Amino acid sequence: MNKLIKSLPLIAVFFATSALAEGDLSRADPKEIIIEMGTEQGVMYFKPEHIELQTGTAYKIVLRNMDDEKHEFAGPELVGKVYSRKVEVTSLDGKMIAEVKGTVSEIEVGPMRQVEWYIVPIQTGNNIPIICDIDDHNDRGMNGTITIK
Template sequence: MKPFIAAVPLLAVAITNPALAEGDLSRENVVDVTIELGSSDDGMYMKPDVLEFETGKAYRLILVNVDEIKHEVALNEMGERVFTRKIEATDPDGNLIAEVKGHINEVEVGPGKTVDWYIVPVQTMEASEITCELPGHLEAGMRASATIK
């Protein structure tokens, strides 16, 4: 029984050791990637329209809708190759309104609003489209190309 009792404090140290938190790639060194959603005289757009990600890196996709209508970001194939840690919606003062977790492939962003989508790419991917699937938006040019290395 004494070896078990002696092992309990060691186990507690191992479980709470901050060095173990370093292995959580979903929270370390998050890279911000702003994607602007909008429209112009030339049609609808996502800026930038070419995106590159790396497996194992944590990203915050900052989806900024600068338009007067709602837009959507659909990851399509990329959605199957990333882990979504969460999506956050905040009010203008930065107070949390909602946090959504689980497998997510598309997000609608209201007019003039911003949503943060936290992802970690887990699988490589050749160029694939990120699109807005709202009626007429894709046809108006609302797409971007994404690659995961």
């Protein structure tokens, strides 16, 4: 009995270590979700305007600006609910220009450009608002929601 109790912490360490190796989300292959930003007949949009994510799953959110003006992807409420792995800026032929690491609350994307945002949602939330905070873009329809399950 005494022997078993003494060996328990060792067993726990073993399981914790193996679980960590399998669930290393900083290296996981992310699921790709493309969000287009643009204007259609005067109405501005995020397409799709709603996405659903799962906690503990790695995502690559591709923010693609289809417009000839800059747009922004801002979600102050989203910040605390996702772990930002990195933001990657690439040239049009896919070569890396910059990789930014750390917490992200908004991303501005230049005309006809795209940015890849690598995240892992860590907290659930229903219809978390996302907006473009540039000029009157939010009023013109550039907003959406994200649900994390």
